[in-house]
Amino acid sequence: MLNRLVGKENVLSRLEDRICYAYDGTKQKCIPDVVVRPHSTRHVSDILRYANEQEIPVYPRGAGSGLTGGAVPVQGGIVLDFTQMNQILEIVPEDLTATVEPGVVTQTLQNEAAKYKLFYPPDPASAAFCTIGGNVAECSGGITGLKYGVTRDYILSLEVVLADGSVIHTGRKTLKSVTGYDLTRLFVGSEGTLGIFTQITVKLIPLPEKIETLLVFFTTPHDAVKTASQIISNNLLPRALEFIDKSSIDCIKGYDQEIQIPENVNAILLIDIDGKEASVKTEVSLIEKIALENQPLSVVYAKNPKERDTLWEVRRVISPALYNIAPFKINEDICVPRSRILETLNRIAEIHKRYPSLKVANFGHIGDGNIHVNIMYNRGDQQRVMAEKMIEEILRTTVELGGTISGEHGIGNVKSAYVPLEIPPHELRIMKDIKNLLDPKGLLNPGKIFV
Amino acid sequence: MLNRLVGKENVLSRLEDRICYAYDGTKQKCIPDVVVRPHSTRHVSDILRYANEQEIPVYPRGAGSGLTGGAVPVQGGIVLDFTQMNQILEIVPEDLTATVEPGVVTQTLQNEAAKYKLFYPPDPASAAFCTIGGNVAECSGGITGLKYGVTRDYILSLEVVLADGSVIHTGRKTLKSVTGYDLTRLFVGSEGTLGIFTQITVKLIPLPEKIETLLVFFTTPHDAVKTASQIISNNLLPRALEFIDKSSIDCIKGYDQEIQIPENVNAILLIDIDGKEASVKTEVSLIEKIALENQPLSVVYAKNPKERDTLWEVRRVISPALYNIAPFKINEDICVPRSRILETLNRIAEIHKRYPSLKVANFGHIGDGNIHVNIMYNRGDQQRVMAEKMIEEILRTTVELGGTISGEHGIGNVKSAYVPLEIPPHELRIMKDIKNLLDPKGLLNPGKIFV
Numbered sequence: 001m002l003n004r005l006v007g008k009e010n011v012l013s014r015l016e017d018r019i020c021y022a023y024d025g026t027k028q029k030c031i032p033d034v035v036v037r038p039h040s041t042r043h044v045s046d047i048l049r050y051a052n053e054q055e056i057p058v059y060p061r062g063a064g065s066g067l068t069g070g071a072v073p074v075q076g077g078i079v080l081d082f083t084q085m086n087q088i089l090e091i092v093p094e095d096l097t098a099t100v101e102p103g104v105v106t107q108t109l110q111n112e113a114a115k116y117k118l119f120y121p122p123d124p125a126s127a128a129f130c131t132i133g134g135n136v137a138e139c140s141g142g143i144t145g146l147k148y149g150v151t152r153d154y155i156l157s158l159e160v161v162l163a164d165g166s167v168i169h170t171g172r173k174t175l176k177s178v179t180g181y182d183l184t185r186l187f188v189g190s191e192g193t194l195g196i197f198t199q200i201t202v203k204l205i206p207l208p209e210k211i212e213t214l215l216v217f218f219t220t221p222h223d224a225v226k227t228a229s230q231i232i233s234n235n236l237l238p239r240a241l242e243f244i245d246k247s248s249i250d251c252i253k254g255y256d257q258e259i260q261i262p263e264n265v266n267a268i269l270l271i272d273i274d275g276k277e278a279s280v281k282t283e284v285s286l287i288e289k290i291a292l293e294n295q296p297l298s299v300v301y302a303k304n305p306k307e308r309d310t311l312w313e314v315r316r317v318i319s320p321a322l323y324n325i326a327p328f329k330i331n332e333d334i335c336v337p338r339s340r341i342l343e344t345l346n347r348i349a350e351i352h353k354r355y356p357s358l359k360v361a362n363f364g365h366i367g368d369g370n371i372h373v374n375i376m377y378n379r380g381d382q383q384r385v386m387a388e389k390m391i392e393e394i395l396r397t398t399v400e401l402g403g404t405i406s407g408e409h410g411i412g413n414v415k416s417a418y419v420p421l422e423i424p425p426h427e428l429r430i431m432k433d434i435k436n437l438l439d440p441k442g443l444l445n446p447g448k449i450f451v
Numbered sequence: 452m453l454n455r456l457v458g459k460e461n462v463l464s465r466l467e468d469r470i471c472y473a474y475d476g477t478k479q480k481c482i483p484d485v486v487v488r489p490h491s492t493r494h495v496s497d498i499l500r501y502a503n504e505q506e507i508p509v510y511p512r513g514a515g516s517g518l519t520g521g522a523v524p525v526q527g528g529i530v531l532d533f534t535q536m537n538q539i540l541e542i543v544p545e546d547l548t549a550t551v552e553p554g555v556v557t558q559t560l561q562n563e564a565a566k567y568k569l570f571y572p573p574d575p576a577s578a579a580f581c582t583i584g585g586n587v588a589e590c591s592g593g594i595t596g597l598k599y600g601v602t603r604d605y606i607l608s609l610e611v612v613l614a615d616g617s618v619i620h621t622g623r624k625t626l627k628s629v630t631g632y633d634l635t636r637l638f639v640g641s642e643g644t645l646g647i648f649t650q651i652t653v654k655l656i657p658l659p660e661k662i663e664t665l666l667v668f669f670t671t672p673h674d675a676v677k678t679a680s681q682i683i684s685n686n687l688l689p690r691a692l693e694f695i696d697k698s699s700i701d702c703i704k705g706y707d708q709e710i711q712i713p714e715n716v717n718a719i720l721l722i723d724i725d726g727k728e729a730s731v732k733t734e735v736s737l738i739e740k741i742a743l744e745n746q747p748l749s750v751v752y753a754k755n756p757k758e759r760d761t762l763w764e765v766r767r768v769i770s771p772a773l774y775n776i777a778p779f780k781i782n783e784d785i786c787v788p789r790s791r792i793l794e795t796l797n798r799i800a801e802i803h804k805r806y807p808s809l810k811v812a813n814f815g816h817i818g819d820g821n822i823h824v825n826i827m828y829n830r831g832d833q834q835r836v837m838a839e840k841m842i843e844e845i846l847r848t849t850v851e852l853g854g855t856i857s858g859e860h861g862i863g864n865v866k867s868a869y870v871p872l873e874i875p876p877h878e879l880r881i882m883k884d885i886k887n888l889l890d891p892k893g894l895l896n897p898g899k900i901f902v
Contacts, residue, residue: 175819176858185636279727368626407627
């Protein structure tokens with residue numbers, strides 16, 4: 001039947017093909033019964049109508065780079081691979097909008113927009129390969145969140161296929177619109193559990209004229225955190241304000257000998273400043289002045305785009321480098337009010353003392369309070385169980401400090417058990433009721449968000 | 452019973468008191484059965500529980516400045532007057548957040564934030580007297596929408612009392628959060644029909660160092676629209692980019708002799724540029740250059756805040772001045788993709804030809820495509836009916852051109868009949884189902900959004 005709906009060349013049933021769709025960034029393994037590659041809204045609609053009649057679960061999938069299992073077919077069924085729906089349908093510079101299919105790679109949209117001197121700001125670390133559809137599903141953030149906000153702030157309207165195959169359009173391609181309830185943002189961040197996007201209209205803004213980059217080395221995390229605070233209290237919003245802790249630094253050193261990091265560095269701030277040429281210059285001086293007041297070991301500038309790329313390499317290699325410590329990694333994604341960052345890092349260090357055989361590395365978007373706590377562990381059930389216990393303690397502490405268990409990665413199936421730490425039963429009941437309203441048979445990405 | 456719940460000093464039952472709560476900015480008149488002034492979340496919760504048991508409609512009200520009837524008690528019942536819940540509970544500069552009660556006047560929050568060099572950007576024309584609660588209910592926009600977005604972009608978390616009196620908390624006081632569905636933005640813009648806000652946490656940003664203002668007079672609207680387009684295509688986002696048409700200009704002249712407007716002016720652009728001192732200077736020069744290429748009659752600068760205020764007076768007097776034309780006014784609030792503005796204005800002029808006894812004045816936020824179309828008419832049912840027919844034509848045309856029937860005023864009861872022009876039955880069904888889920892007895896602000 002699926003062959004009839006989308007053509008047999010778009011239906012993958014062989015085990016060796018299906019295995020490729022069993023994973024995402026979390027390294028879980030759940031082999032789907034079949035993979036379908038839609039080319040149009042019509043295809044998606046037909047597949048969902050069929051799946052609804054037959055009561056088959058459906059899992060939308062972009063690049064499979066998610067970090068919480070969003071695309072993993074945990075209950076078997078159909079994986080919808082959106083890589084063939086990867087067209088930028090229009091960029092309208094005069095309206096500051098672009099309309100794209102969900103399979104467009106985020107960086108492709110950024111690059112195409114840049115040709116018109118326009119900017120699509122959300123910038124997850126995976127921008128080079130993740131897709132806009134996945135970004136909308138998870139409400140991705142990234143390094144530009146402090147200054148530019150997150151995916152939800154840039155979505156104007158959506159074409160959505162519902163569980164029964166019907167197609168709706170939410171929002172308008174206008175910069176303002178308040179007619180009726182905000183269904184658009186109900187779908188943003190819903191992780192494919194309420195409907196499946198087939199067209200996405202985003203807001204663009206003017207491309208900043210200039211980006212400057214600074215790397216500042218500190219002997220203590222306290223100095224780095226203080227510098228970050230003072231930058232913001234001096235009325236500056238950097239495009240990026242990234243923090244890297246000692247464990248992460250040690251990994252980088254071992255991973256890439258090219259990267260020069262002085263001795264005794266225990267914390268790094270990586271700062272991008274963007275905007276009009278005239279103001280960037282002033283801001284860079286001011287930030288340097290602030291940094292110098294906090295006993296840095298040194299401040300390094302990028303003098304050109306190539307040097308900028310080299311400085312950012314420090315940040316980019318962290319994730320792969322962490323596997324040098326131990327073969328397994330859980331990448332957490334807590335976000336706290338920025339004033340609680342130092343307290344949060346201290347509390348994590350306290351918790352870590354109770355799990356001495358595990359390794360912890362913290363890095364991330366200190367500007368918006370979003371810290372990636374990485375827990376590395378060795379093979380074996382005991383290690384895994386310990387890592388999970390430690391994570392539960394960290395998440396519980398985060399919520400206690402006014403934070404959230406997920407700043408930008410979403411919940412998926414890997415964090416669904418922890419949702420009740422943050423969301424009380426009554427709020428959760430409302431969310432489940434909404435899910436039930438839009439997907440009464442529970443066929444859209446089952447097993448995600450809710451346990 | 453209400454006396455017992457909130458104290459009799461907070462319950463207004465006399466006709467002369469209740470009459471004051473029969474109106475909002477739309478000049479409808481529906482006298483409520485009783486007015487209650489809560490002082491706490493507990494009060495609101497107790498009142499809603501009681502109203503739910505007794506099946507009494509409840510209408511939340513801020514300053515009653517809404518333009519679509521949002522606060523008008525159209526089916527009788529209890530008006531909840533939030534003017535006593537007007538405390539700024541905290542401003543946390545380090546976190547870039549503020550938490551307020553719903554009755555705080557928008558400008559009060561703006562002013563208090565400015566003391567910390569922080570900025571709450573949403574800026575409706577009524578900012579001097581409207582309340583944040585009303586802004587959140589309607590998802591207010593205003594003059595800063597092009598550069599800074601609208602109310603929804605600044606709401607981080609809400610305390611909401613539901614129809615049954617239960618209290619929930621949505622979102623977190625963090626700059627990023629993606630745990631579960633985005634209930635926060637489901638409530639933003641829901642016009643008091645899904646729940647009643649008792650605490651609101653907003654995001655703040657650094658206060659711009661400098662604002663400069665330009666007023667540009669043109670002989671044709673075409674030149675003004677072209678200038679606005681070229682400003683944006685030159686990679687500039689002004690803080691405000693306001694358009695005023697000939698009818699509005701004629702009214703201003705008759706209303707305030709102090710305001711100097713040259714002969715033959717048929718369109719005005721009023722432009723605010725803000726940001727870092729260094730970049731504002733460059734941007735002003737560039738905008739002046741663009742304006743001068745489009746045959747302006749003259750360009751006027753504000754040299755200081757006082758002059759800035761004088762230039763803005765031109766924009767501020769339009770609304771009251773329009774009553775010089777005719778005693779009745781309907782202020783529409785369409786928003787189109789910016790590339791369709793000239794076409795929209797032309798189509799409105801075409802429609803106007805069929806209603807020669809009505810007067811039309813257009814002004815508004817040309818930068819984000821949000822035009823306030825004002826229709827003035829004289830006393831008499833025939834005139835009113837004609838005005839309503841004309842509005843329906845304009846709204847139909849707006850939707851045809853890819854626009855929305857409400858950019859920022861909301862739907863209320865005055866535009867609910869037109870909602871089906873924009874929202875198809877299936878999407879409307881989903882919205883009604885959500886309403887039914889959260890307010891099964893239909894007691895929260897009945898008669899609004901949906902017919």
